[in-house]
Amino acid sequence: MNREMNLSASTADNILENTEMNSLESIEDEIIDQSVEMEILPDLLSVIMSIIPGSPHGKPIRRDTINLAFLEKGIYYGLDEAVIFDALLKGNTKETYIVAKGKRPEEGADAYIEYTKDLETLGSGIPKTQDDGTVNFKELNFVQNVQAGEVLARKILAQVGKPGFNVLGQEIPGILGKDVFLQAGKNTSLNEDGTILTSNINGKLELKDGKLSVSEVLEIKGDVDATTGNINFLGSIIVNGMVQSGYVVKAIGNIEIKGPVEAAIIESSGDIILQRGIQGKEVGKLKAGGNIIAKFIEMSTVIAGGNVVTESILHSKVKSGGIVSLTAGKGAILGSEVIAVNGLEAITVGSNLGKGTEIILGAPPEVLEEYKALKAQIEKVNNAIATTITNIQFLQSRQEKEPGSNQSRINTMIKLKLKLERDLKIRKIKKEKLDEILKDATNGALSVSKTLHVGTKITLGNQFKEIKTPYENARVHRKNGSGEIEIMLL
Incomplete structure (x- = not known):
């Protein structure tokens, strides 16, 4: 009985062992192909592919398997065919492959x-x-x-x-x-x-x-010289130093210069203020739409739309649309031409040395300039007419000796004479109109608190007077009614 039981147990064990061995052989005989695993990185810009190993007799990875994996994951953009081909070729299950890459957005141009x-x-x-x-x-x-x-x-x-x-x-x-x-x-x-x-x-x-x-203000700490060059500014200018010879300073606003001005050009649509004056060496120039205030004016040309205020005017040409005032310091005008529409006041005018000083009052400078130009032009045209008449007479005298020889030249000269006469008539009409303006120019007057020297020439409107004897503390103006120049002692 026991022997039978032992045999039964042994048989059971053999059967179980055979069953397990058959089961293992069945598993080993199952064929598993290689597969793929796709991982999309969190930024959705890369796909990593890994090859999953199969059984020894399984098939290597196939492209359709990869395509199916792409489809299942929804991967459509940036497939790298070269990497995919390499992965298929190697079939390496220990390597990962980046098989797709997205395109990063580009950053635009900066502002x-x-x-x-x-x-x-x-x-x-x-x-x-x-x-x-x-x-x-x-x-x-x-x-x-x-x-x-x-x-x-x-x-x-x-x-x-x-x-x-x-x-x-x-x-x-x-x-x-x-x-x-x-x-x-x-x-x-x-x-x-x-x-x-x-x-x-x-x-x-x-x-x-x-x-x-x-x-709106340009301040120059030092001089206007080779370090600054010429200055042309749309505002106002302050120069703390001097302006050297040969340089130009222009401004739409006012110009104030604290140092001396040499042979330079200063132009402003506003006012010009020179704390130390100008020594222009016959080429210096001041031109302002407004007033000009200068310690002194020497050997310079000065043009102001408004008033000119200074302590001396020496060997210069000054034009003012307002008043010229020299009531401080020496207050002297010497060897200069001064035009002042609304009058002139000074301490001394002229000199014992007899250097010519000319004062023109009561009319705008541009009117006087045009008047002088017209007088010169009329004289020139008159001379041309006289010369033309002489030439016509000469040719006509030769014509008498040689009939017909100079007729064309005579005709040309006659046409020239007629043209010159028409031109002369137009210029005389213009001069007559300016005569009327100058005749009515009675605003200007000359006041001299000390000495009005001999030789000073005074034009007031269309009236002229040269001083023959010196006057002390005098006023020169036009008489009411006659309009003649009168000198009154004050």
């Missing part, structure tokens, strides 16, 4: 500021190159003028870059470039969207703390 002026040479003192290639060392770009309403800078907006695509074929918007801010400085304004900067005034362009500003 930037476009300036209408050259900021690199702003106040640099770099000489100006002429059209012929030569360099003008008196034009040094010391000032960059701007006008009210002029555009100084523009903001060019940032751009959006080209879009990208993820591996799922979805578009990724392009990236906007970096922004910048256009800031307004003193006397400038921005438009509503902050893209255009304009000047509020006429003046000098300046760059301070990264902002463009405009100053």
Whole structure:
């Protein structure tokens, strides 16, 4: 009995062992092909493929298997065919492959500021190159003028870059470039969207703390010389030093110069103030739309739309649309021509040395200039007519001896004579009109508190008088009624 039981147990064990061995052999005989695993990275811009090993007798990875994996994952964009081919060729189960890449979006161009002026040479003192290639060392770009309403800078907006695509074929918007801010400085304004900067005034362009500003006053700490070059400014100018010979200072506003002015040219649409005066060496010039105030005026030309106030005028030409006043210091006019529409007051006029001084009063300078020019032109035309008549008479005398020989020349001379006579008539009509204006010019008067010297020539309107004897404390004006020049002792 026991023997039977032992045999039964042994048989059962053999059966179980055989069953397990058969089961293992069945598993080993099952064929498993290689497969793939796709992983889309979180940014959706890359796909990593891994090859999953199969059984020893399984088939290597196939392209249709890969395609199916792409389809199941929804991967459509950026497939790298070269990498896929390499993976199929190697069949390496220990390597991973990046089989698809998306396209990153591009960043667009950054915003930037476009300036209408050259900021690199702003106040640099770099000489100006002429059209012929030569360099003008008196034009040094010391000032960059701007006008009210002029555009100084523009903001060019940032751009959006080209879009990208993820591996799922979805578009990724392009990236906007970096922004910048256009800031307004003193006397400038921005438009509503902050893209255009304009000047509020006429003046000098300046760059301070990264902002463009405009100053209505240009202050020069030292002299106007080779370090500054010529100055041409749309505002007002203050020169703390001197203006050397040969340089030009121009301004739309006022000009104030604290040092002396040499043989230079100073022009202003406003007033000119010279604390130390001008020694022009016969080429210096002051020209102002308003008043001119100078310590002294020597060997210079001075033209003012308003008044001229000074302590002395020596060997100069002065024209004033207002009053010329010399009531301080020496208050002397010597060897000069002075035109003053509304009168002249001085301490001394002329000199014992007999140097000519001419005073012209009561009429605008431009009227007097035109009047003088017309008188000279009339005289010239009269001389031309007289010469033409003489030539006609000469040719006619020869015509009597040789009939017909000079007729064409005579005809030409007669036509010239008629033309000159018409021209003379037109000029005389213009002169008559100016005569009437000068006849009515009674505003001007000359007041001399000390000495009016012999030899001084005075024109008042259309009246003329030369001083033959000296006068002390006198007033020269036109009589009411007759309009003749009268000298009154005060």
